[in-house]
Amino acid sequence: MGDFVTYEKIPERAVLIAVSTREQNRERTEEYLDELAFLLETAGGVPVARFVQAMDHPSSVTYLGSGKLEEIHQYIKAENLQLAVVDDELTATQLRNMENALECRILDRTSLILDIFASNAHTSHAKAQVELAQYQYLLPRLTRMWTHLERQRGGIGMRGPGETQIETDRRLILERIANLKEKLKEIDMQKTVQRKQRGKLVRVALVGYTNVGKSTIMNLLSKSEVYTENKLFATLDTTVRKVVVENLPFLLSDTVGFIRKLPHGLVESFKSTLDEVRESDILLHVVDISHPDFESQIEVVNQTLNELGASDKKTIMVFNKIDAYTWEEKDPDDLTPATKRNVSYEELKQTWMAKTDKPCIFISAKGRDNYQEFRDLLYKEIRDMHAIRYPYDNFLY
Numbered sequence: 404m405g406d407f408v409t410y411e412k413i414p415e416r417a418v419l420i421a422v423s424t425r426e427q428n429r430e431r432t433e434e435y436l437d438e439l440a441f442l443l444e445t446a447g448g449v450p451v452a453r454f455v456q457a458m459d460h461p462s463s464v465t466y467l468g469s470g471k472l473e474e475i476h477q478y479i480k481a482e483n484l485q486l487a488v489v490d491d492e493l494t495a496t497q498l499r500n501m502e503n504a505l506e507c508r509i510l511d512r513t514s515l516i517l518d519i520f521a522s523n524a525h526t527s528h529a530k531a532q533v534e535l536a537q538y539q540y541l542l543p544r545l546t547r548m549w550t551h552l553e554r555q556r557g558g559i560g561m562r563g564p565g566e567t568q569i570e571t572d573r574r575l576i577l578e579r580i581a582n583l584k585e586k587l588k589e590i591d592m593q594k595t596v597q598r599k600q601r602g603k604l605v606r607v608a609l610v611g612y613t614n615v616g617k618s619t620i621m622n623l624l625s626k627s628e629v630y631t632e633n634k635l636f637a638t639l640d641t642t643v644r645k646v647v648v649e650n651l652p653f654l655l656s657d658t659v660g661f662i663r664k665l666p667h668g669l670v671e672s673f674k675s676t677l678d679e680v681r682e683s684d685i686l687l688h689v690v691d692i693s694h695p696d697f698e699s700q701i702e703v704v705n706q707t708l709n710e711l712g713a714s715d716k717k718t719i720m721v722f723n724k725i726d727a728y729t730w731e732e733k734d735p736d737d738l739t740p741a742t743k744r745n746v747s748y749e750e751l752k753q754t755w756m757a758k759t760d761k762p763c764i765f766i767s768a769k770g771r772d773n774y775q776e777f778r779d780l781l782y783k784e785i786r787d788m789h790a791i792r793y794p795y796d797n798f799l800y
């Protein structure tokens with residue numbers, strides 16, 4: 404018998420494409436493209452080049468202008484690439500015309516995020532949520548796809564008289580969407596019952612931008628092993644643990660990370676997962692302080708919380724990864740490059756971050772820096788919340 408030969412999957416190389424507008428300047432566009440590159444790497448791809456066109460607004464027909472499309476087309480041909488990724492959600496018309504112009508496969512930001520969610524969905528709940536979002540994304544774009552979905556269920560006898568392939572596929576998708584919604588409704592009811600059965604314990608939810616260290620903090624507080632990895636959306640399913648700080652038990656839940664331009668269909672599909680946020684008593688808003696754009700990540704999380712109706716929750720700001728946070732020091736009269744240095748805890752407490760109207764703490768979950776101060780603050784806030792909710796329950800005091 405011959406030897407078995409194994410082949411490593413070759414990462415797919417791709418160009419990144421975006422439009423810079425008056426509302427989204429070039430600097431912000433580059434930040435979005437940095438994130439898009441991270442999304443592509445998380446999905447197993449390799450970004451090899453990026454193209455940005457300055458326009459008042461993207462073309463409703465081709466997204467980019469004809470000259471920029473031709474420039475990208477020539478690059479794709481020269482580099483023998485098969486994939487281009489666009490940092491916006493595209494319409495069916497834009498997708499079809501860009502594929503024709505560039506002669507390669509096109510993914511928009513939404514379909515890339517959906518692909519990552521699909522690869523990270525492990526439970527039946529998460530899989531159903533992602534599948535629903537995928538079908539809702541696919542439905543208005545059927546005109547450019549030969550899906551032949553009836554083959555999954557046997558095509559004979561499935562079509563009505565004169566029914567076209569696209570009509571068949573649309574009907575099958577609508578049926579599947581209805582089935583998935585029913586399935587998720589049942590799961591939602593089960594989870595609602597589970598939440599009601601948790602009794603009097605105060606509920607604390609970890610929220611934040613994706614990849615800020617929520618699962619690491621979960622592991623630290625609960626002394627359990629929750630999956631962590633330096634990838635976007637590494638965990639999808641909400642994990643709930645009973646945690647005791649001092650003599651005080653409470654429930655701690657980890658939730659899916661938020662992101663800019665998070666597809667609305669995903670927010671809808673993950674509604675039951677995000678109910679942990681809505682029904683919590685205290686939010687731990689985790690921020691990766693070492694990220695160069697952490698201020699706008701805070702804004703994104705606050706906007707998402709507002710959409711969920713959870714912006715009025717008691718919130719503790721947890722500025723994580725202080726061991727990786729550096730300050731640039733530069734004398735305006737000095738022409739040499741700015742130098743970076745680590746910032747002390749005392750200096751951090753003098754920054755604007757420490758002067759908001761919310762309790763805050765600066766930690767490194769990985770290095771356990773200021774961990775005891777974090778536990779002390781958490782204990783105080785949970786104790787106060789318990790006293791408000793259960794004024795006659797004095798066993799804690």
